[in-house]
Amino acid sequence: MSRKPFIAGNWKMNMTAASGAKLIAELAPLVKDADCDVALCVPAILIPEMTKAAKGTNIAIGAENVHWADKGAFTGEISAEMLKEYGVKYAIIGHSERRQYFGETDEGVNKRTLAALKNGITPIVCVGETLEERENGLTEKVIARQLEFGLKDVDDIKKVVIAYEPVWAIGTGKTATDEQAQETIAFIRKKIGELFCPMCAQSVIIQYGGSMNAANCKGLMAQPDIDGGLIGGASLKLDFAQIVNYNK
Ligand code: PGA
Numbered sequence: 001m002s003r004k005p006f007i008a009g010n011w012k013m014n015m016t017a018a019s020g021a022k023l024i025a026e027l028a029p030l031v032k033d034a035d036c037d038v039a040l041c042v043p044a045i046l047i048p049e050m051t052k053a054a055k056g057t058n059i060a061i062g063a064e065n066v067h068w069a070d071k072g073a074f075t076g077e078i079s080a081e082m083l084k085e086y087g088v089k090y091a092i093i094g095h096s097e098r099r100q101y102f103g104e105t106d107e108g109v110n111k112r113t114l115a116a117l118k119n120g121i122t123p124i125v126c127v128g129e130t131l132e133e134r135e136n137g138l139t140e141k142v143i144a145r146q147l148e149f150g151l152k153d154v155d156d157i158k159k160v161v162i163a164y165e166p167v168w169a170i171g172t173g174k175t176a177t178d179e180q181a182q183e184t185i186a187f188i189r190k191k192i193g194e195l196f197c198p199m200c201a202q203s204v205i206i207q208y209g210g211s212m213n214a215a216n217c218k219g220l221m222a223q224p225d226i227d228g229g230l231i232g233g234a235s236l237k238l239d240f241a242q243i244v245n246y247n248k
Pocket of ligand 1: 210
């Protein structure tokens with residue numbers, strides 16, 4: 001079954017309205033003929049300006065998180081409805097930095113994922129093991145738990161993008177080898193098959209994330225189960241276009 005590759009950037013807490021708009025203007029002509037879907041997930045406050053900057057291009061704008069409630073007393077949070085108003089197409093959910101520094105749990109990931117889906121926003125659900133978990137042979141156990149609880153009650157799994165991001169590879173310059181990434185992503189696909197259905201597992205887009213860059217993207221993208229990338233550091237510069245054009 002053919003899956004359309006999907007390369008997304010994750011700006012994290014970087015860029016300003018001015019530098020972000022400038023980068024999008026420079027990236028747009030470089031990525032316009034991409035064969036894959038392209039998105040930039042940006043800080044919430046930049047969404048209105050980046051949506052304007054990306055208008056008429058093939059770059060979709062995404063958010064870096066989304067709250068689960070429709071509205072209410074949740075100081076500092078942003079609802080899916082608010083994101084939708086600005087044409088946001090994607091929301092990263094359960095990024096390891098959210099889990100590590102902001103106490104996000106699989107249960108919260110699940111509620112956020114369901115809220116995004118309810119509002120027509122594609123969740124990019126992040127899963128991945130720490131170095132300690134990998135060294136203790138717990139990679140599959142941890143990821144199976146993140147998938148089982150994070151994706152509970154999802155009706156149509158094909159509407160979810162999964163990003164496999166080994167925590168030890170994020171922002172460290174230590175990429176998983178092509179084989180390590182492929183092996184774990186194949187496991188994720190198998191697990192999705194068990195939790196949902198084997199056929200739908202073949203349709204789900206699964207990205208790799210963690211120090212993916214212009215030099216290593218080709219090898220990763222050549223793996224049979226890797227359908228794309230979630231790119232942090234390299235999405236802050238024109239290298240992002242080289243990753244998007246990995247097949248050219
Ligand atoms: P990195 O970040 O590419 O800078 O390692 C990836 C991510 O955290 O999504």
